[in-house]
Amino acid sequence: PSNPDDYALIEEGARFARHQLSIYTWILYYYQFPVTGTFRLMGQSLKAKLKCNNSTNSETNANLSRKSNYEPCLVLPDVEAGVTESNALVEQTHETIVGDNFLHIHEATMLAHAGLDKADIAYASFEAGFYETPYCIVIDRKWKSVVVSIRGSLTLEDCVVDVLLDPSPLDALGEKYGFSGAGQYCHGGVVECASWLHEDLMRHK
Numbered sequence: 001p002s003n004p005d006d007y008a009l010i011e012e013g014a015r016f017a018r019h020q021l022s023i024y025t026w027i028l029y030y031y032q033f034p035v036t037g038t039f040r041l042m043g044q045s046l047k048a049k050l051k052c053n054n055s056t057n058s059e060t061n062a063n064l065s066r067k068s069n070y071e072p073c074l075v076l077p078d079v080e081a082g083v084t085e086s087n088a089l090v091e092q093t094h095e096t097i098v099g100d101n102f103l104h105i106h107e108a109t110m111l112a113h114a115g116l117d118k119a120d121i122a123y124a125s126f127e128a129g130f131y132e133t134p135y136c137i138v139i140d141r142k143w144k145s146v147v148v149s150i151r152g153s154l155t156l157e158d159c160v161v162d163v164l165l166d167p168s169p170l171d172a173l174g175e176k177y178g179f180s181g182a183g184q185y186c187h188g189g190v191v192e193c194a195s196w197l198h199e200d201l202m203r204h205k
Helices: 004-022 025-032 037-066 085-092 105-114 156-162 171-177 188-203
Strands: 121-125 135-140 145-150 167-169 185-187
Touching: 004 105, 004 135, 004 145, 025 037, 025 105, 037 105, 105 121, 156 188, 167 188, 185 188
Parallel strands: none
Antiparallel strands: 121 135, 135 145, 167 185
16 A cells, blocks of 8 residues: 555554464464464474574573582572462462463464464463353564454354343443443343453453
C-alpha cells in the first residue's frame, strides 16, 4: 500500500495473526507442513540446543575468568524470614507450561508458528475440555507487547460448547467483577469458558 498507515496496519495484523494461529499448535502446523513438519521441528530444536550450549559455555568462561582464589561461603536461605530451601525450590521450578506431552510437541509447534524463543513464554496451558480452553501468554519483544492468545473451536468438546446457545444473564458476574450486568446476556458456553480462563489466570498470576 502507498499509504504508510495502511502498511503499518497490515504489518501489525500479520504479526499478531501468527500469535493467534500459534495456539492451535501441532494440528495446524502439520496441516501447513504435512511432509516437512517433523524435519522443520528437528532442525529448530537442534538450533535452539546449540544456541543454549554456546550461551552456557560463554557464561561459564566469563565466570571462570572472574573467579578468585577464595570460594564464597554458601549462603543458606533466611529461615527466620520464612524462606526455606523447599520454598526456594518451588519458586525456582514454577511451571509455566501446563498440559503438554512428554515430547513437548505443543510447545515446539507454538514457538515455530510465532517465531519466538522459549524464554518468551510467560505461561501456556494446553489443557482442553468442555470449558478448559488452551491459551498462552507470550512476550513479543520486537513489538514490545504482551500477547494473550486463546484457541477457538477445534475439538468435539468445543463443538458441544458452541451449541450451548441459551443466553446467560450477566447480573451475577457484574456484581462479582464490578460492572453493570443488569439486563445483559451472553452466549452461555462463552461465559463458562471465559470464567474458567479468568480463574486459571488468577491461579497462575
